[in-house]
Amino acid sequence: MSKQRYFFLILILGTLSALGPFSIDMYLPGFPAIAQDLHTTPAKVALSLSSFFVGVSAGQLLYGPLLDRFGRKKPLYVGLLLYVAASVGCYLCHSIDALVALRFLQAVGSCAATVAAVAMVRDLFPVQDAPKVFSLLTLVISVSPMLAPTIGSYMISAYGWQSVFLVLFLMAALMLLASIFWLPESYQPDPTYSLHPKPILTTFWSVLREPQFFTYALTGAMTFGGLLAYVSGSPLVFMDIFGVSEKTYGWIFALLSVGFIGSSQVNSWVLRYYRSEQIVLAAMACQSVIGLVFLVGTWQGWFGVVGTVVILFLFLCCLGYANPNASALSIAPFSKNAGSAAALMGATQMGVGALASFGVSVFNTRTAVPMVAIMAATALLALLIQLIGRRIVGQPVAASEEAGVLVH
Incomplete structure (x- = not known):
């Protein structure tokens, strides 16, 4: 080529x-x-x-x-x-x-x-x-x-x-x-491939029974839910509550994206010194603390525009470390059903994200508390899943360094 x-x-x-x-x-x-x-x-x-x-x-x-x-x-x-x-x-x-x-x-x-x-x-x-x-x-x-x-x-x-x-x-x-x-057409159609629900569901069930998959897929889904709660709530918070213009909001969103993107790229360097499961646990512990501070501060009215941007930046930095490692660990045990595991992981992430987004939208109120509360809750739930799931998984199948740098 x-x-x-x-x-x-x-x-x-x-x-x-x-x-x-x-x-x-x-x-x-x-x-x-x-x-x-x-x-x-x-x-x-x-x-x-x-x-x-x-x-x-x-x-x-x-x-x-x-x-x-x-x-x-x-x-x-x-x-x-x-x-x-x-x-x-x-x-x-x-x-x-x-x-x-x-x-x-x-x-x-x-x-x-x-x-x-x-x-x-x-x-x-x-x-x-x-x-x-x-x-x-x-x-x-x-x-x-x-x-x-x-x-x-x-x-x-x-x-x-x-x-x-x-x-x-x-x-x-x-x-x-x-x-x-x-x-180009890169794959010839396979008439023998069954589209009946039973074999497809059987494959998905075999993936779900793997403890490492459901521990890290649920952890990644919770962190992703926090991200989508922010994505859904940020227009209301910045433009309706703080009164910034559409153009200013666009630049704020771009700036905050640097935190998530930058930390996910730095993650490849951190992986030289720490294992993926160590990074996930540390990131979730930090994100939980940040989420609680954010919730209390928002409830008490401590944060203006600048303070909100700063703490959101820190929250998204933690997500940039947690999400790629959790994604890599969740599919690491699979060689035969890696495609099904990846699809199920992605669907789980988006499903939890949809619930988090819906949770933000149902509260028709001029306050950032619903968005922040859901972000804090997802971080705490992810940490809880990690603390419980690590005991069930034991020594996890290692994720490759290449997989760890990819953001799902």
Whole structure:
């Protein structure tokens, strides 16, 4: 494979991987504008984010078997077409209930791009190149939280919140064309692959029975729930409570993303000196303390904008250490069912994240307490799972250093 071809394939797969994160982050600065235009509240608008997380959770389990049964490209086409149609619907909708439903469909469509990109890395690149390619895809995904809300804030300020969904429509349409004309079919359809529920559920059950999997998958899911509680609640906290503009919120979100992204990259250096399970436990202990301080301080009114940004930065730094190590440890015991374990882990993370996001949105109140309380609760639950689960697991199967640097 030529260097030009190599780079071009990574570029296409990277943009496919980034579709989901862009769909989440780009419209966040528009929460107040959407609420005003659709005659509802920012908390109700956050339900459209929760429905997206539910769609992503379901879609990850859906597309794995379809990609093995029908090849990589046909399910990818169907998913992108669904995403394109849902984006048009979001652009045209005039009610919050319609937006919530369409965001669910948009999420199911985006999953095809994410899951297909991961599968095609395994198909198209040599085994020895896979860690490097996955690192490049991870970098693209990690950069999106810095770019998407900032771009979205300027788009919303200039052209209104509907313009975000027009941009997402154009992105997906271009990805569809690129996939049709420049992305090779990397896996031949397997007519013998069963899509019946029983064998699929049997495989998932064998994964769930592994103590190391459920200990670290639940730990990672709880930390991810804290992240998505922040993502759902931050538009209300910064724009509605503190009164910052859409553009300022976009820059704050980008700055806070540096904490999560930076610590996840430093994690590869820390792994030279400490084991993954040690890093997870230390990170969860620190995050629990930070979460409790954040909750008490918010309840007592100690923190303004600067104080809130600082403590959120510290909270997200802990997550950047915990999440990649927990993800790597949860799939480390599996050689045969690694794909099913990864899909189940991702679905668990998004499922817990959807519950956390929904928990933030149901409290229609002008205070940051619901967001902060859920963030603190997820950190404490993750720490409790670690303390109990470590006794059951004993000496865990080690996660590779390469796996440990990847943010799921």
